[in-house]
Amino acid sequence: MTTDLVDRVRRRLAREGTGATALAEAVRAEANGIAGHQELLETLRMVRHEFVGAGPLEPLLADPDVTDVLVTAPTEVWVEGAEGLRKTEVAFADEDAVRRLAQRLATTAGRRLDDAQPFADGWIPGPHGRVRLHAVLPPLAPDGTCLSLRVLRPAKHDLAELQRLGTFGATGASVLRAIVAARLAFLVTGGTGAGKSTLLSALLGAVPPTERIVCVEDAGELHPSHPQFVRLVARPPNVEGVGEVTLRELVRQALRMRPDRLVVGEVRGREVCELLAALNTGHEGGSGTLHANSPNEVPARLEALAALGGLSRDAVHSQVAAAIRVVLHMVRGPDNTRRLAEIAVVRRGGDGLQVLTAWQDGIWTEHGPALRTLLPGDPGGKRC
Template identity: 70%
Template sequence: MTTDLVERVRHRLAGESRGTDPIALAEAVRAEAGGALSHDAVLAAVRQARDEFVGAGPLAPLLEDDTITDVLVTAPDEVWTDGPLGLSQTTIRFPDEDAVRRLAQRLALAAGRRLDDAQPYVDGWLPARQGRIRVHAVLPPIAANGTCLSLRVLRPVTHDLAALQAHGCIDATALSILQAILKHRLAFLVTGGTGAGKTTLLSALLGAVAPTERIVCVEDAGELRPTHPQFVSLVARPANVEGAGAVELPELVRQALRMRPDRLVVGEVRGAEVCSLLNAMNTGHDGGACPLTELIRVFLQVRRVAASFPCHAFSG
């Protein structure tokens, strides 16, 4: 199925205001091909057209695999996945560079973002049945060797502390320390590199908080899903295609303080939200928490900000 035929099918469906169900696609393919395709060729063309028009296209089966956390496209013939065994190259191939670019632009549009020559990179979120999908794409000439597309699947984490101990992630001593931190309402940081399990551990800790305590969580991505009856999640919103409408973490932290939290949790501290978090802890909100990837950099931020406070921002 040539690029020209794909475009003609696209325009026909748009002109007829029809959906992209298999019947509509098959009829549009036959009409645009002029009856020159066999039944097998029509079926193959319909599959390719669906890949062009719907969802993540040829990457969809990879995103549905529970063992895959990342799908990376670095060239039409280079599609990689990351999972329990690390990076591995798949057999999936795109017809050409234009096909990768079209998929990246369609995913950007689904995320409510713009991706074109004037805005050659994008970072956004896609809803998905398996969790949430973070999409990042860069177009040439910024990406020198062709369009680069990165998809990360964030699946809900449901392990509790007992499950983590059963899997050997923490031992009995660590479990008792974690339980003591929660019992005495100490503020704590969960630190580690990317993929180290910070979100998994924090979710388990929040699930162990007493059900009488109200947890208000502020995040960029909405990763935390602890099993707790009073868990309230606030998720940041990026700017729209016009560059307006952004709701960032510092503002959400201020809003969370008005929601009567017993515990305030920030999903990731990277910038100005550290000031709002310290303000909250300095005014009597005990038992707060946040995960940190870049501990040293944020610690220096904390030191600079905390120096202006009359009392200690953290205990524990």
């Protein structure tokens, strides 16, 4: 009876519209045959899941340890968190319930999701941080609607907290502070979920409070403890395909805002051309994150992204060698711990751009002096 009641409430709202009291009035109007309070409460719970927030997934998104919520079938709801990927007890009534939730969330994100447009990707604002939505409908997903929600929680840890968590040691923290103090432009690299944004946010918190940081982001993850941190967030196109504001456009706007340090939260497209140009025109101490499995992959990744903006390989190598001085590489261990694995220096070599590991797993390498000569004082001995 409860499922049938929810269907009747849905049809009534479709006929009469929604408003401040429409949902409650629809439940009262359609609940005449309910036997008792327990069934009414269950109906209200189902109605809330049907029309408000992320429905039955809302408690999972509220868990601060959860980074991803994945639905592959009505009874297959998984989460990624501190303990890795695990199945939950959450379940949907049927495939139609999953599809309705996916379509409602897509509408919230300003996206179309139906048989004519069977997949959608967008951002959903919420009380737990911005949520990235991806949904695919049958027949593209033949086993049922697939729904992926990634929670981008604000990165708020400072360097002292990351040191306490074991991301790096005491001398490693000194090296990172020296990189910030020397105003060296750097990239934080690593795979998905490796802790790139967390480390970048902590480093920005170590910037002197007299300096103005202007940050361009796609998702608004960075929340450093800094009095002059200004954030610009890109905007996707609306359901009609207009109104988009790209990272590349925002980088240009950021240059007009008198930044002492220019930051791109994630370098993922042709905006790398504007960033490199800015860092080569007196904007020292800039930074960003970049998806790469090792520091050695950085040249190829930057070449591919800059090619989207029309830069040749030689031009990219020249600009990167002049603009970026250091690469900080984060890795995620099998136990879901995040650690700073490598610090590398960037320079122009005979055959192109070179990224040389100066420090690895707490030990200076043969290229260590190339980094230490760039830093004020001597931030460490053999171990970091």
